[in-house]
Amino acid sequence: DAKTTQPPSMDCAEGRAANLPCNHSTISGNEYVYWYRQIHSQGPQYIIHGLKNNETNEMASLIITEDRKSSTLILPHATLRDTAVYYCIVRVANFGNEKLTFGTGTRLTIIP
Amino acid sequence: EAQVTQNPRYLITVTGKKLTVTCSQNMNHEYMSWYRQDPGLGLRQIYYSMNVEVTDKGDVPEGYKVSRKEKRNFPLILESPSPNQTSLYFCASSTMTTHTGDQYFGPGTRLLVL
Numbered sequence: 001d002a003k004t005t006q007p008p009s010m011d012c013a014e015g016r017a018a019n020l021p022c023n024h025s026t027i028s029g030n031e032y033v034y035w036y037r038q039i040h041s042q043g044p045q046y047i048i049h050g051l052k053n054n055e056t057n058e059m060a061s062l063i064i065t066e067d068r069k070s071s072t073l074i075l076p077h078a079t080l081r082d083t084a085v086y087y088c089i090v091r092v093a094n095f096g097n098e099k100l101t102f103g104t105g106t107r108l109t110i111i112p
Numbered sequence: 113e114a115q116v117t118q119n120p121r122y123l124i125t126v127t128g129k130k131l132t133v134t135c136s137q138n139m140n141h142e143y144m145s146w147y148r149q150d151p152g153l154g155l156r157q158i159y160y161s162m163n164v165e166v167t168d169k170g171d172v173p174e175g176y177k178v179s180r181k182e183k184r185n186f187p188l189i190l191e192s193p194s195p196n197q198t199s200l201y202f203c204a205s206s207t208m209t210t211h212t213g214d215q216y217f218g219p220g221t222r223l224l225v226l
Binding site: 041042043044045046049096097098099100101102103104 | 154157170217219
């Protein structure tokens with residue numbers, strides 16, 4: 001699985017959009033970009049994933065650049081409950097071991 | 113409500129005393145997995161299972177056993193716990209019939225081995 005690089009920490013004002021970047025310059029054609037978050041020692045929570053098109057669900061939007069070497073997770077209206085560590089993961093979609101390899105992630109703090 | 117449950121949530125034990133951490137999911141998922149999380153090391157996979165009676169080692173299987181006799185349950189067994197198994201443990205599950213991407217995690221079990 002390709003390696004990802006994320007800033008270690010970010011702050012965002014409550015009510016604003018939080019934009020979390022992720023670099024994955026060695027991503028290959030069959031690898032997806034996944035985002036998970038972990039709120040203080042709770043179980044990680046799936047947010048969204050995509051291959052090359054932008055994706056949106058009830059939690060967030062995922063913007064993937066045309067060359068697929070980077071992506072941005074957008075939380076449109078951040079709340080205090082969005083304070084968490086956010087992990088960007090790149091992996092092949094297959095039906096074998098669904099192992100997730102979490103890096104160090106970005107610690108997002110929402111400021112009241 | 114779709115969920116993965118783990119028991120116990122917190123456990124303090126002594127070296128060598130066998131213990132089992134249970135994991136159960138109510139989503140009829142084929143795939144289940146155990147991870148441990150340690151400061152500075154991230155989440156590391158211990159064992160996984162792609163279906164009933166099918167289990168395989170992850171990255172750090174030493175000192176652990178698992179079984180998958182029923183689809184919904186995937187217990188983690190520590191036959192002779194040691195202090196280096198003090199950690200936060202997570203069970204996870206996902207479907208394998210379609211690749212939706214979402215893996216569900218349990219709330220975690222915090223284990224202290226003295």
